[in-house]
Amino acid sequence: MAPLLLEGSMFYFILNRLAQSLLVMAVVSAISFSLFNFVGDPVNNMVGQDATREQRIEIRQQLGLDDPILVQYQRFMLNVAQGDFGLSYRIKQPVSQLILERLPATLELVFASAVIAVLTGIVLGVYTGIRRYSWVSKIIMSVSLIGVSLPTFIIGIGLIYLFAVHLRWLPSSGRAGVIELGGWKTSLLTIDGWRSIILPAVTLSLFQLTMILRLVRAEMLEVMRSDYIKFARARGLANRAIHFGHALRNTLVPVITIIGLNIGGLIAYSVITETVFQWPGTGLMFIQAVDFVDVPIMAAYLIFVALLFVVINLIVDILYFVVDPRIRRGGS
């Protein structure tokens, strides 16, 4: 039995990555914490400009702002660990509650985009991979090149102009048809909700769709040249069986990896998409918080995003370790 803490063992690898993740979270939370102290005056934010000097001193003591900085940091971390980010300066409600209210909108948007990107990307990728020289494939490839190099917000504006202003088929902004389902506010169960999510979801998905399309196409071209496809043809299998049963199945491993890695990308770009379409998610909340210097919301969003990426990367790293034995020998 291999010693658990030996360099190169799975346990050591995970421990190493875990330590690194904790370090990242410590740095990000320190930045969030310092926001409270260096951005704006928390006492002013609580009592307004008219408070007397005595009131201010009293509130400073109540908030513990006179304690040593390390004591304050420790208190902040303990609260954060319990999901307590304090009250929003602007709305005067617990930040954790505000984020939980907004989270379903962002997650549904990201989910819808991921579904669009994966399904369309794989179908178009397989098509352009098999019918490489048809003019339809050439059009798909050229359009996808344009799609990947245009800024997200310009694509969003273009779609709004075409489908909301010009054709009047779809709403231009907002999240309609929201119903509550066991505490989760969803817009995926009504026609209005579907109509309002189409444009933002398509906008958000375009970039990932293009990446998946190109990857699947490249993998298909590679696989279609391989010997076992030739043998499959020689055995007289139908084209459909070869394309989907043999070729596509073998392209899926890298595709799944890329999809996993790109969930983070979807969440990043959702900040832009949510603002373009005024989609009431966490990204729009952050942008509004910056405008109003709503420090508790900003700090919470910072920690939320960091945590998300740390977890995604940790999972990807561990999966790589499980899948690819070469990493175990150390070095990247």
Place this chain on the structure above:
Amino acid sequence: MAKLDQSNSRWQRFLDNDIVYSFFTTPGAVIAASITFIAITAAFAAPLIAPYNPFDPAQISLWDGKLPPAWSDGGSSAYLLGTDNQGRDMLSTILYGGRISILVGIAAVFLGMLLGVTLGVISGYFGGFTDTVIMRIADVQLTIPGILVAILINGIGRAALPLELREEFAIYVVIVAIGLTDWPQFARVARGATLVEAEKEYVQAAKLIGLPKITIILRHILPNTLRPVLVIATIGLALAIIAEATLSFLGQGIPPTTPSLGTLIRVGNEFLFSGLWWITLFPAIALIILVFSVNLLGDWMRDALNPKLR
């Protein structure tokens, strides 16, 4: 041999250079470089060539507001691309806006380059713990999409400024935010080039004759990292211009008083519903052309300056 070399004129030798040769035989590169050159010149010469000064109240008339482009119904030949809601000539605002977009892009890339190359060369030359720390930070930052990093840093920077100073300093906050987003790319490339150079004999020789480390780094290593850094800088410029436009579009960037292309698109977006499409469309087209040509130029450079790809 020496005589032969002298018989060639400088110009001839310039044309025989493999990179110059590759440039003139790649039509895409020539077109991209021309458009980039024209765009940058036009933007910098904006005060000279723009028909109006959009920031001079004396030249703006609200009566001329919301005029469509010259070729459509109701357009005026005085305003080729129409006017915005305040009666500013679109062509002029785009030229002035493009200037700000390009300036912010260049400044941000320069900051990222300065930071990244410095850290990258240090990392590559000294190795060890310094190297591990710097490159781990770069790796961690690279796992988060650049635009999100820029939005977060920019947001913190904006919030940290007192309200009355926000507009005035917005442009610097944007430059710093994008610069701090850019650096890991430069650091990686500079570190790689440094590792290769530091192994070479002339650097070993320089060490042997006892040149100070700082001289070796500045005189011998740094110049040899510049080729790959230039490629990253060009592609980075396109990304920086997009990042600036995105921040400005989100209302987190350059204020409407001195608009960049992104700010113009944001302002115009509010009039899209009333059918005033030209206020958004023309700045958007200008942005797309600018970014496309810089990108194409960067792609060509990557191929031409990287001997492995040839």
